[in-house]
Structures are given as C-alpha cells and as structure tokens.
Amino acid sequence: MTELLIEDTALELIRKELIKENAFAMRIFIGGGGCCKHFEIIPVKKALSGDITFMQGGIRILVEKEIAQNSSGIRIKYDEHKGLLIDLT
Amino acid sequence: MIGISKLYCGTVEPSDALRYGRDSSKLPSHLLQFSKDKKPVVVWNMGRRCNLKCVHCYAQSKDIEYNNELTTQQGKELIDDLARFGAPVILFSGGEPTMRKDLPELALYARSKGMRAVISTNGTLIDKKMAKVLKDIGLSYVGVSLDGMRETNDKFRGVKGAFDAALNGMRNCLAEGVKVGLRFTINKQNVKDIPAIFDLLEKENIPRVCFYHLVYAGRGSKMVEQELSHEESRKTLDIIMDRTKALHERGFPIEVLTVDNHCDGPYVYFRLLEEDPKRAADVLELLQMNQGNSTGIGIGCVSWDGSVHADQFWRHYSFGNVKERKFSEIWMDTNNELMAGLKNRKPLIKANADRCAHCKWFDICNGNFRVRAEAIYNNVWADDPACYLTKEEIGYDEMK
Numbered sequence: 001m002t003e004l005l006i007e008d009t010a011l012e013l014i015r016k017e018l019i020k021e022n023a024f025a026m027r028i029f030i031g032g033g034g035c036c037k038h039f040e041i042i043p044v045k046k047a048l049s050g051d052i053t054f055m056q057g058g059i060r061i062l063v064e065k066e067i068a069q070n071s072s073g074i075r076i077k078y079d080e081h082k083g084l085l086i087d088l089t
Numbered sequence: 090m091i092g093i094s095k096l097y098c099g100t101v102e103p104s105d106a107l108r109y110g111r112d113s114s115k116l117p118s119h120l121l122q123f124s125k126d127k128k129p130v131v132v133w134n135m136g137r138r139c140n141l142k143c144v145h146c147y148a149q150s151k152d153i154e155y156n157n158e159l160t161t162q163q164g165k166e167l168i169d170d171l172a173r174f175g176a177p178v179i180l181f182s183g184g185e186p187t188m189r190k191d192l193p194e195l196a197l198y199a200r201s202k203g204m205r206a207v208i209s210t211n212g213t214l215i216d217k218k219m220a221k222v223l224k225d226i227g228l229s230y231v232g233v234s235l236d237g238m239r240e241t242n243d244k245f246r247g248v249k250g251a252f253d254a255a256l257n258g259m260r261n262c263l264a265e266g267v268k269v270g271l272r273f274t275i276n277k278q279n280v281k282d283i284p285a286i287f288d289l290l291e292k293e294n295i296p297r298v299c300f301y302h303l304v305y306a307g308r309g310s311k312m313v314e315q316e317l318s319h320e321e322s323r324k325t326l327d328i329i330m331d332r333t334k335a336l337h338e339r340g341f342p343i344e345v346l347t348v349d350n351h352c353d354g355p356y357v358y359f360r361l362l363e364e365d366p367k368r369a370a371d372v373l374e375l376l377q378m379n380q381g382n383s384t385g386i387g388i389g390c391v392s393w394d395g396s397v398h399a400d401q402f403w404r405h406y407s408f409g410n411v412k413e414r415k416f417s418e419i420w421m422d423t424n425n426e427l428m429a430g431l432k433n434r435k436p437l438i439k440a441n442a443d444r445c446a447h448c449k450w451f452d453i454c455n456g457n458f459r460v461r462a463e464a465i466y467n468n469v470w471a472d473d474p475a476c477y478l479t480k481e482e483i484g485y486d487e488m489k
Contacts, residue, residue, distance in 0.1 A: 017123060027378075028121065029378065031122075031124065031127065031378070031379075032090065032130060032178075032387070033090030033091070033092050033346050033348075033379075034090050034092075034230075034232075034270065034297065034299050034344070034346045034348070035178070035180060035207040035209075035229070035230040035232055035270070035299075036090070036130040036178050036180065036207070036388070037178075038119070038120065038122070038127075038130070038177035038178055038205070039119050039120065039121045039122070039177075040121070040122055040123070040124045040127060040378075041121055041122070041123055041124070042123070042124040042125075042378055044374075044378075046374075048371045048374055048375065049099075049368070049371050076121060077118070079118075081173070082120060082175060083120065083121075083122065083123075083175065084120070084121040084122070084123075085118035085119065085120060085121060086118060086119045086120075086121040087118045087119070088119075
C-alpha cells in the first residue's frame with residue numbers, strides 16, 4: 001500500500017490551488033507521453049477508475065494508479081526555486 | 090501524444106518516470122508541476138550531422154561537419170538554464186545525436202541537474218560498446234526511428250542496410266537493459282508495413298512504439314502528397330488499435346502511442362463509446378487533462394546553432410538564440426506575437442479556422458498542429474488539414 005506524505009508548505013500551496021479552482025480534489029498523474037512523461041498535478045471534479053484517494057490536512061489527493069502501483073511511498077515537498085517536488089520510493 | 094494502449098486498453102505500465110523514480114534517493118527529486126504552469130519538455134537538436142539521408146528529415150541533415158553548433162560548454166549552460174527553469178525532460182536529438190562525442194557527458198550533466206534525459210536516434214551507430222555507454226549514463230529511454238520494414242525503411246533512410254543496423258542498435262540497447270522504443274512516421278509509402286511492425290515489436294520484445302503522423306516541415310514539407318487521406322488515417326488508427334489490443338490480450342502489454350495529430354484522441358473515444366461506454370467517460374477526462382497540442386507551451390526546441398523554436402518542426406521561425414539570451418527568457422517572452430499566440434491560441438484559431446471554431450473537441454486537441462495549417466493555408470491559425478474527424482463527429486452544426 002502506497003503511503004503519501006505532503007510537507008506543510010507544499011500542502012498549503014496545493015490547498016490554495018484547490019480553493020482557487022473550487023475543485024473536488026487534486027490529482028497527481030503522469031503527464032505527457034512516451035519518452036516525455038513527467039509528473040503533473042491538476043484540480044479535478046472527480047476521481048477516475050483506479051485512482052487511489054488520500055486525505056491529508058482536510059485535502060483530498062488522488063493518485064493515478066500507474067504511480068500508486070509502482071511505489072511504496074510518495075513524498076511531496078516544496079522548494080522555493082523549483083516549486084513542488086516529488087520523491088518516490 | 091495519444092497513449093493508445095493506455096486509453097484504449099487501460100494498460101498501466103511502470104513508465105520511465107517511475108522506473109527512474111526508484112533511484113530518487115540517489116538523485117535530485119522530480120518536479121511536480123501544476124498542469125497550467127508546466128514547463129516544456131525540450132528537444133535539443135544537438136548536432137545537425139547524420140549518417141543517413143532520410144527523405145522526410147526536418148533538419149535536412151547531411152553527413153558533413155557543421156561549424157555553427159553549440160559547444161559542450163554552451164550545452165551545459167543551456168542545461169543549467171533548463172534545469173533552473175523547471176524543464177522536466179531533455180530530449181537529445183539531431184541530426185544523429187550519437188555522432189556528437191560529448192553526448193554522454195551532456196546527458197550525464199542533465200541527469201545530475203535532476204532532468205530526465207532521453208535520446209532520439211536512428212540507432213544505426215549503437216553497437217554493444219555504445220549501448221553500454223548509454224546504460225552507464227542512465228538514459229531513461231532510447232527512441233529509434235524505423236519507417237517501415239527492411240525495403241521500405243532503407244528507401245526512406247536513403248542508405249541500404251539502415252534497417253538491419255537500427256535493429257541491431259535496438260537489440261544492443263535491450264541487451265544492456267536500456268528501455269528502447271520504435272518511432273515510425275506514417276505516410277502513404279509505409280502504412281502497409283504497420284502490421285509487420287507490430288509483428289517485429291513482438292518478436293524482438295520491444296516495449297514501446299510511437300506512430301508519428303506526418304508533419305510537413307523540412308524535407309517532410311515536400312512530402313505533403315505522401316500524407317494519408319482522411320479515410321486512410323482513420324483505417325490506420327483502427328489497425329493500430331486492433332493490433333494493440335491483440336498484443337495486450339496475448340500478454341504482451343506494449344506501450345503504443347500516436348504523435349502529432351490530437352484528433353486521434355476523440356477517435357479513440359468514439360470507438361470506446363461503442364465498445365465500453367463506462368471506460369469512455371474516463372478516457373474523455375484523461376484527454377482533457379492531456380490538453381492537446383502543446384507546441385510553444387509544453388514542448389520546445391533548441392536547434393544545433395542555439396536557435397529556439399516552438400517545436401522541432403518550426404525551424405523556419407526562431408524566437409531567439411540561447412547564445413544571446415537564455416532559453417527561459419525567450420520562452421516566456423510573450424512580446425513575440427507568435428509565442429503569445431501559441432500560448433493562448435484559442436481566440437486566434439476560433440477567429441481563423443472554420444472547423445476548429447465549431448468543434449466541440451477543441452479543448453482536447455487545442456487546435457492540433459499549427460505548422461501544418463501554415464504549410465497548407467499559409468495561415469498559422471487556420472484549420473489543421475490533417476484533422477480527419479467528420480463535421481458530424483466534431484459537432485459542427487450543433488456548435489454553429
């Protein structure tokens with residue numbers, strides 16, 4: 001079972017975006033395709049089949065099954081120069 | 090890109106990003122970007138020289154020395170800027186990137202800066218030694234171009250033996266454990282080979298194939314007459330979906346993508362509506378998240394001489410040069426009319442393109458490929474001539 005940990009500063013940034021977009025949840029997924037895949041986060045109105053739902057600090061985070069099935073832990077942090085960062089274990 | 094296997098077959102495979110992620114304790118963290126603010130994947134055509142003579146080459150490369158290419162140091166400065174800017178992936182391309190001796194040094198440098206590094210190659214120069222080098226520098230992916238089976242490919246590539254050499258290159262990569270995929274540019278001459286290409290993928294255990302729709306640029310601009318008719322494009326998509334599904338049902342979950350024609354997305358959706366309506370609803374959401382063509386937004390290009398282009402097919406239009414100004418500054422400078430237009434194209438296309446203006450799938454394809462519109466209609470904001478959806482399918486009358 002994948003565990004998700006979002007550090008406080010990152011959580012606040014995500015919370016602000018969620019409120020601004022008046023969304024149901026934020027979804028983390030692999031964007032792009034083929035050789036150019038990368039991690040994206042987007043406000044969504046509903047979960048998709050296979051999404052794993054996490055709650056932290058009252059915020060609903062959906063993680064695409066491709067990510068959840070291939071990691072045991074997900075950690076999200078914030079860097080003032082780079083923005084949000086994700087580590088998978 | 091449209092992930093046919095993901096959308097049509099619902100297949101989940103550990104992607105390159107995830108495989109790469111497992112090393113994250115040893116490497117810088119991955120960027121996690123808000124979709125609306127994402128930075129571009131950057132194609133760096135690091136050298137123009139190539140040992141092949143492909144008829145559709147957008148770089149119009151030859152096997153000669155070019156003297157205006159970025160140096161190793163200038164390449165590192167470019168990578169520094171891209172890493173600071175937040176570009177998640179750098180794709181080393183050419184010409185033929187393996188002809189640049191500093192490819193390993195630069196790819197390793199990009200990795201050290203937290204970027205994923207991939208290459209697009211003709212594969213013909215990847216012997217066992219080179220495959221080991223690619224493995225050691227930790228390339229996430231090697232994309233090898235094959236535009237047909239032996240006879241067709243060699244005719245396109247302009248060099249006899251290119252098919253066998255490229256196949257050997259792929260075998261050498263696979264033997265080293267480097268993820269490899271096949272890149273195939275579809276046109277009238279090679280479309281007949283697609284079923285045989287699927288057979289080849291299965292036989293050789295190649296885990297990914299990207300089918301590129303023809304884009305009229307570079308030498309490819311002379312190939313407009315080789316573009317499939319709309320009916321042929323639809324049949325081709327059906328063959329690709331059929332063959333993908335058959336492979337998956339046989340337990341070979343290959344990743345299949347189509348590139349450079351986002352109307353493939355709604356086309357897959359239409360088929361799923363008939364076959365699996367529940368899944369079709371999810372696919373529609375996924376297509377919306379994908380956001381369609383991202384030329385000038387989510388993909389950018391730097392030429393061998395440092396010129397910055399909207400993507401690799403816009404070589405006739407430069408936004409500036411990284412020798413004079415950082416890529417990150419050039420990319421975000423919306424004082425440039427074309428750059429501003431590409432980043433916010435909807436109103437321009439709606440005002441110039443009849444079909445796009447009345448299409449209910451606009452937010453899924455984002456107006457498709459602008460450089461094709463320019464090539465055919467001499468208007469960047471006109472309809473993409475390669476959109477093969479019917480007026481009924483785009484909801485033309487109901488949107489009027």
